[in-house]
Amino acid sequence: MTSTKLTTGDKEAQALNHLISAIDKNKPTEAQRAELVRYLEKTPAIAESLGSVSRALVERISETLYGGGASRIAAKVHLDNMRKELEEAGESPLEKMMIDHILLAWLRLQDVEWFYQNKTSGQYHISEAEHWEKRLSAAQRRFLRASETLVKMRRLMKEPKSPVLNMLLAQQFNQR
Numbered sequence: 001m002t003s004t005k006l007t008t009g010d011k012e013a014q015a016l017n018h019l020i021s022a023i024d025k026n027k028p029t030e031a032q033r034a035e036l037v038r039y040l041e042k043t044p045a046i047a048e049s050l051g052s053v054s055r056a057l058v059e060r061i062s063e064t065l066y067g068g069g070a071s072r073i074a075a076k077v078h079l080d081n082m083r084k085e086l087e088e089a090g091e092s093p094l095e096k097m098m099i100d101h102i103l104l105a106w107l108r109l110q111d112v113e114w115f116y117q118n119k120t121s122g123q124y125h126i127s128e129a130e131h132w133e134k135r136l137s138a139a140q141r142r143f144l145r146a147s148e149t150l151v152k153m154r155r156l157m158k159e160p161k162s163p164v165l166n167m168l169l170a171q172q173f174n175q176r
Contacts, residue, residue, distance in 0.1 A: 016046075054100040061107050065114060079103055086150070092157065098150045105143040112139040 016039060023032055040047035049055060058079065066072035086099045116132040 020050075052100065054097075054104045058100075058104055058107055061104075061111055065107075065111055079107070082106070088154070095150065095153060095157075098146065098153060102143070102146045102150060105139070105146045109136075109139040109143045112136050 019032060019036055019039075022028065023036060028036075040050070062072055062075050062079075066075050082103060083099060086102065088095070091099075112132070112135050116136045119132050120129050
């Protein structure tokens with residue numbers, strides 16, 4: 001994974017950036033490692049943003065697709081808006097992971113769509129078109145499967161209103 005720096009300007013963020021740089025560049029001391037662990041334990045949101053592989057992949061794919069300009073910034077804002085639209089109050093950590101997976105699958109789908117369009121416009125070899133058609137179909141399936149999984153997960157996590165339905169669900173889960 002690439003090194004990550006925080007962009008806020010306060011002293012605490014600067015100290016954390018310095019610590020991250022020291023750990024990334026050198027052989028960190030046990031004290032540096034322990035200090036980073038203490039900081040990340042007291043700020044789980046930063047630990048999540050620095051330690052999430054799916055978010056790092058989103059960054060990498062965005063960089064490939066959009067470069068470093070305004071389009072990439074717009075794409076990040078768009079993904080953040082999509083995340084907010086998918087999130088629900090009081091969601092579980094599992095739902096959050098699934099939302100990250102959906103966004104990653106969506107971004108990969110966009111990536112494959114882009115390549116498919118570029119490879120199949122103009123003159124192209126039929127085997128190349130078939131290759132990109134298969135990749136596009138696979139990316140679409142992954143995105144749909146991830147989206148359906150979130151819907152199913154949310155449906156299962158909600159408490160059914162009916163006591164009879166509760167009993168039937170309990171019996172069904174006990175049989176497995």
